[in-house]
Amino acid sequence: MKRLAFALLVLAAAPSLAAAPASRAPAAAGGMDAPRSQPLSGGELDARTNEIGALLRCPVCQGLSVADSPSSMARNMKAEVREKLAAGYDREQILASFERSYGEFVRLDPPLRGVNWLVWLGPLAGLVAGGAVVAWALKRSSRKAGAAEAAGSASAPSDLPSRDTLPTDARLAAAVRRARELAYGWPDGIPPKPRSSVS
Amino acid sequence: MATAPIPGAAPARASRINPWVLAAGLAVVVPLLAVLVLNLGRDPHSIRSPLIGRPAPAFSLAPVGGGPPIGLESFRGRPVVINFWATWCVPCFEEHAALTAAARTFREVQFLGVVYEDEEARTRAFLAERGSSYPSLLDPEGRAAIAFGVFGVPETFFIDGAGRIVEKYVGPLDRGTIATLIARTKGGAP
Numbered sequence A: 001m002k003r004l005a006f007a008l009l010v011l012a013a014a015p016s017l018a019a020a021p022a023s024r025a026p027a028a029a030g031g032m033d034a035p036r037s038q039p040l041s042g043g044e045l046d047a048r049t050n051e052i053g054a055l056l057r058c059p060v061c062q063g064l065s066v067a068d069s070p071s072s073m074a075r076n077m078k079a080e081v082r083e084k085l086a087a088g089y090d091r092e093q094i095l096a097s098f099e100r101s102y103g104e105f106v107r108l109d110p111p112l113r114g115v116n117w118l119v120w121l122g123p124l125a126g127l128v129a130g131g132a133v134v135a136w137a138l139k140r141s142s143r144k145a146g147a148a149e150a151a152g153s154a155s156a157p158s159d160l161p162s163r164d165t166l167p168t169d170a171r172l173a174a175a176v177r178r179a180r181e182l183a184y185g186w187p188d189g190i191p192p193k194p195r196s197s198v199s
Numbered sequence B: 001m002a003t004a005p006i007p008g009a010a011p012a013r014a015s016r017i018n019p020w021v022l023a024a025g026l027a028v029v030v031p032l033l034a035v036l037v038l039n040l041g042r043d044p045h046s047i048r049s050p051l052i053g054r055p056a057p058a059f060s061l062a063p064v065g066g067g068p069p070i071g072l073e074s075f076r077g078r079p080v081v082i083n084f085w086a087t088w089c090v091p092c093f094e095e096h097a098a099l100t101a102a103a104r105t106f107r108e109v110q111f112l113g114v115v116y117e118d119e120e121a122r123t124r125a126f127l128a129e130r131g132s133s134y135p136s137l138l139d140p141e142g143r144a145a146i147a148f149g150v151f152g153v154p155e156t157f158f159i160d161g162a163g164r165i166v167e168k169y170v171g172p173l174d175r176g177t178i179a180t181l182i183a184r185t186k187g188g189a190p
Helices: A002-024 A042-053 A072-086 A091-102 A116-154 A170-184 B019-038 B090-105 B120-130 B143-147 B175-188
Strands: B080-085 B110-115 B136-138 B155-159 B165-170
Touching: A042 A072, A042 A091, A072 A091, A072 B143, A091 B143, B080 B090, B080 B175, B090 B110, B090 B120, B090 B175, B120 B136, B155 B175, B165 B175
Parallel strands: B080 B110, B110 B136
Antiparallel strands: B080 B155, B155 B165
C-alpha cells in the first residue's frame, strides 16, 4: 500500500517536473544563454569533454556516442563540446545546444520529461499493478479455501467424499478409519475438529 | 484412485474466460498493437528537424574559390535555400544540375551550398567542371552542419525572408520538388 501511494505521488509530481525544461527551451532558441559555469582547462577539460561526449549520440553512426566514434562528424562535435566547456558553459547548456539542432535523438540518456516518464515509471507501475493482482488473487483463493473447509465440516455440499464421510458399508467404514489412523495419526480414524479461525 | 468423471464438476468452466483477465490482457496488448500499427509506415531513421519553424542558425563562412565570408543575415528579406553537399556524395551530383537550374529560374531566391566534410581543392574542381550559379561555402570544422542538425548529405533547408526555417529536405532534389518547396517557403514568409 505504501509503495502504491509512493507511485501515485511520483505520478502526480511528473507533470510539474516535465513542464520545467519545456518552459525553459524557447527562451534559449536563438543562441546560447550566458555561461553558467567556470571555464575549464587542462586535464579537467579533457575529462569533461569525454564525459559529455559520451552523452551525445553521433548523428552519422549506428548507436555510437560522440566520445566513442572515430568519424569526423563526431570529432567536430567533440571539438565544439570542448570549446563550450572552455568558455564556461555547463553540461546541461551544452547538451541543450545540440538538442536544438538534432532534437532529443542526440541525447543518449533521454531526460526525464514528457513521454519519457513512461519509460521510467512504466515498469514500476507494472510491478505495482502485478503485485496488487497477485495479492488480490492470493487473498481470494485463501478465502475460498477457508470457506470450503468450513462448509466441509458442517455439511458436505458436493458429492465428493470429505474427510468426515464414511462409506455406508460397515466393514469398509472400519477399513477407512483404520487407514486414516495409520496415514494421519488420527486416533480411531476420527479427524480433529477444524480450526475455527481462517488465516 | 478411480479416474471416473465426477458428476457436475469442471468441464463447463474450462471454456469460460475470466472477464478481468481478459480486460487486463487487452489493456496491455491493444496499446502495444496500436503503437506497432501506427508506426509501421514510418522510417525510424527519419527524424523531424526541431529547427523547422525556428530561426535558422547564424553562420559566416568563406566561399569556395576565395572571397569575403558570407553570412545568412546579409540575405534577410529574401528566401534562402541552403544545400549541404559533398563531392563524394553521388546523390549530390544528381541534384546539382537541378539546383543550378533552379537558382537561375528563381532569381528572387538566394541559393547557397555548404560543403560538408570535403576538401576545398576537390570542391573547386567539381564546380569548375559542372558549373554553378550560386556560391558554395566551406565549413571545415562542420560548425554550420552541426548547427543545422545535418545527419548526412544531401540535405537542403528552405528559409523564409524572416530567417525562419520552413522546410528541411533530405535526399536529392529534383526541379519539381524545389519549385514546390520554394512556393511553400514564400507562402510562409510574413
